[in-house]
Amino acid sequence: MIMENVQITRPLPRSLPEAQGITSAAISAFLQHMEEQQSGLHSFMLLRHGAVVAEGWWSPYRPELPHSLFSLSKSFTSTAIGLAVAEGLLKVEDKVVSFFPEDAPAVISPNLAIMDISHLLIMGTGHTEDTTPYMVDSKDGNWVKAFLQLPVGKAPGTHFLYNTGATYMLSAILQKVSGLTLLEYLEPRLFVPLGIRNPTWESCPRGINKGGFGLSVSTEDIAAFGQLYLQQGVWNNQRLLPKEWIAAATSKQIGNNDGSPGAVSSDWSQGYGYQFWRCRHNAYRGDGAFGQFCIVMPEQDAVVAITSGNSDMQSIINGVWNILLPAMSMEAKVIESDPAAHAELSLILEQLSIQPELVQKTSALEAVLNGKVYRLGENSHKLEAFMVSFDAEKAVLTLQGMYGEQTVMLGRGEWAESSANILDHKKNLIMSCFTWTAENKLKITMLCVETPFCLTLEVEVHESSIAVKQQFNVSMSADDLEAEFVGHLA
Template identity: 75%
Template sequence: MENMQITSQLPRSLPEEQGIPSAAISSFLKAMEEQQLGLHSFMLLRHGAVVAEGWWSPYKPELQHSLFSLSKSFTSTAIGLAVAEGLLSLEDKVVAFFPNDAPADISPNLAQMNISHLLMMGTGHTEDTMPPMMSSEDGNWVQAFLRLPVDKTPGTHFLYNTGASYMLSAILQKVSGLTLLEYLEPRLFVPLGIQHPTWGSCPRGINLGGFGLSITTEDIAAFGQLYLQQGVWNNRQLLTPEWISAATSKQISNDDGSPGAASSDWSQGYGYQFWQCQHGGFRGDGAFGQFCIVMPEQDAVVAITSGSSDMQRIMNGVWNILLPAMSTKSSVAPTGSAANAELALLLDRLSFQPGRQKEASVLEEFLTGKVFRIEDNPQQLEAVSVSFNTTEAILILQGMYGKQLIKLGRGEWIESSAQILDSSKNLIFSSFTWTAEGKLKMTLLFVETPFCLTMEVSVKDTSIVLNQQFNLSMSPEDLEAEFVGYLA
C-alpha cells in the first residue's frame, strides 16, 4: 500500500465543545453503575473527537479486549475491500470456492447460496452451523458447513449464524492467499493505527471470522468513526461509500413479530454483519456487551467493552440518556463548568473494588504450604494449594493445563498470567479477602475478556470445599461448580 499515515490517537475535546453537556455523560455512567451492568470501558466520540473515555480499573486503555461477535463487522469489512479489489463479487456462489469440500449431491438451496447470503445471515439454514463445524473430527470446518442441510431458500430467512462469518473468512483466504488478519493489516489496521491485533483460528489456520478478534477500546472507536466518515480516513478512501451504505443498511428482516420486538435492538433489521439499531443507528456487537454503536444523525460513535448479561439495557442507556443530549446546542453549558469537573472526576474514579478485609484469618497458617487433592470432576481440576504472606496469597491450581500459579493481593489487585480459561495464557488481576463466615474469597478478573471468576474456600478439618462461580458463560452449566479436596 502507498504512503501510510499512521494515527494511533483520535483527537480529544471537551463534551461542550462538541455540543454535549457533561452532565448527560455523567448521568449515563451513573446509570450503568447503578444497574451493575458490568462495563469495562466506555468511549464517546462526537464530530470525530473523543469527548469522554473511561476504564473501570484494573481494566486499562492499552489492554486489548476480546470482541466476540463484534469481530463479524471486521470480517464484513474485509469482504468490502476484496470486492473493491475485484477478488470476488457478492453474487459468487459459495460452493464454487470449495469444489473439493462440496458434497457429491449439491442441493438446489446450497447451489444458490452466495456471498451476500453469508453476509446478511440469510444462508437458508435453520440452526446455527457453528457447533457441528467445531465438532468435525478432521478439523475441516468448510466441509462440515457445506454438508449441512439448507432448508430454506437463501435470502428469505434470517438466522444468526456464526458459521456463515467463518465461511467469509475461508473464502477471503482462498482468493487472497492471506488470512483475514494478514489481509486487513495493511488495508485497515495500519491506516487506523490499530496495533498488534490478534485473531483466533480454526484447526486448519483460517481466522474464525465470526469471533476471536481482540483490539483496544480506542481501536473499536476508530473503526466506528471510519464507517461514520463513509470510509474516509486521513483524506484517503479506505472503503467505498457504496460498501458502507450496503453493509449498514437493512438487507434482511429479523423481526419475528414477538411482543416487544419494536423496542428490541435485535429486530430492527440486519445488514452485512452489522445490526440495525433503533433511532437510525447501526452497530457491530459481541456477546456480554462489546459494542461499536454508530449514530449518523448525531455524528457520534459509542465504543464499549464489558462483562454484561443485559446488552439491551446498556443500549437503552445510550438511547435514553446520551442520544437526547446531542439533539440541541442551546442547553450546553460553557466548558470549564462544575459539570465538566464532575465528569472528569467520575471518569477518573471508575473501578472494580477488590474485597476489603479487617484482619487475616487464623486459617492462613493452616492452609499455607498444604496441597489438597481434588475429587474427580468434569473440569479436570486435580489439586489446589493457597499460601499466604503479609501482602499477598499464592494460589496454585493443578489441572488440564498443568500447574498454574496466580498471585492475589490482600484487598488489592495484583497482576498474574496463567492458563485457566483456555489453552492460551490470560492476563489476570486478582485479590482475596476473608468473609464474615470465615471463608476465603478469591476474585480473578480476566481483564482482556468479559470474564470474572470468584472462588470461595471453606475449610473442614483436613478437607476443603471450593465453590467457583463465573460471572458469565455461553452455557449455564459452566457458571458454577463445587470441588471437594482432601489433604495430600
C-alpha cells in the same frame, strides 16, 4: 486497494464535551446510571464530531489492553469482504460451494447450490440452526467441510438466523482468494491506517481466522473503526473503504423481527445488514457477547465504544438512547461550557474502578491452608488440585488442571497481576485478589482483564478437606456459570 503512504493519526483527537455539542452532565448521568444498574462496564469511549469527548476504564482494566470482541469481530470480517470486492478478488454473488469443490458434499442440494457470499453476510444462509457447534466439533478440524455438509432447510436469502459459522465461511473464502489470513489481509488495508496495533485473531485448527469471533483490540481501536464507518470509509482524507459498501453493509438487508412482544423496543429486531445490526434511532452497530459495542449514530455524528461483562446487553444500549442521545444538541455544534459539570465528569472518569473486596484481612486458618495440596474429585472442568500459599501481603494460588500447573498471584485486598492459562489454552492476563469472608471462608476473585470474564472461587476450609464453589460472571452456557468441587488433603 492497499493504501500506500497512509498517514496514521492516533490517538484520536480529544475535546471538551460542550465544544462538540453535548453536556458533561449528561455523560456523568450515563456513567452513574451504568454504576447503579451494575452494568459490568470495563471501558467507555464517546466520540462526537470526530473527537473523543469522554473516555474511561474501570480499573484494573486499562486503555492499552486489548479486549475480546466476540461477535463484534463479525463487522471487521464484513469490512474485509468489502475491501476484497473493491479489489476484484470476489463478488457478493459468487456461490459459496464454488470456492471449495474439494470439501463440497457429493450431492449438492439446490439450496446449498444457490447460497452465495451475500447470504453469508446477511445471516440468510437458509440454515435453521447455528452451524458453529457442528463445525467446532468436527473430528478432522475441517470447519469448511462441516459447514457444507449440513442441511440447508430454507431458501437462502429468505430466512434470518444468527449463524456464526456463516462468518467463518467469509474468512475461509477470503483466505482462499487472497492467500492471506483475515488478520494478514486487514493489516495493511485497515489496521495500519487506523493505527490499530498488534491485533490478534483466533484461528480454527486449519489456520483460518475464526471470523465470527476471536478478534481482540483496544477500546480506542473499536472507536476508530466506528469513526471510519461514520466518515463513510474515509480516513485522513484517504478512502479506505468504498462508500457504496458502507451504505450496503449498514442498511437493512434482511428482516429479523419475529413479531414477538417487545420486538419493537429491541435493538435485535430492527433489521440486519452485512454483519452489522440496525438499531433504533436510525443508528447501527457491531456488537459482541456480554456487551462489546461499536454503536454508530449518523444523525448525531457520534460513536460509542464499550467493553463489558454483562449478559443484559439491551440495558446498556437503553442507557445510550435514554441518556446520551437526547443530550446531543442537533442545533448547535458548540454549547456553553460548564466548568463545574466538566470537573465532576473528569472526577467520575478518574475514579472508575472495580474495587477489590476486603471483608476480613486474615484468618487463623491461613496456617491450616498454607501450602497444602488438595486433590479434587473428578469433575467436568478437569480441575485436579488446589493449593494456596500465604505471606503478609499476598497469596499464591496454584491450580492443576487440563492446562497443566497454573500459578496466580493474589493481592490481599488489592489487585495483583499474573499471566496464566485459566480460561483456555492461551495465557490470560489476570488481576486477582483475596479476602476472608468468614473465619473459615476464603474468597478469591480473578478478573481476566482482556476478556469479559470474572472468576470467583469461594473456598470453605475444613480440617482435612475444602469445598470450592466456582462462579463466572457471564457464560455462553448456564451450565458453566457455577460449579462445586470437594478437595481432600493429598
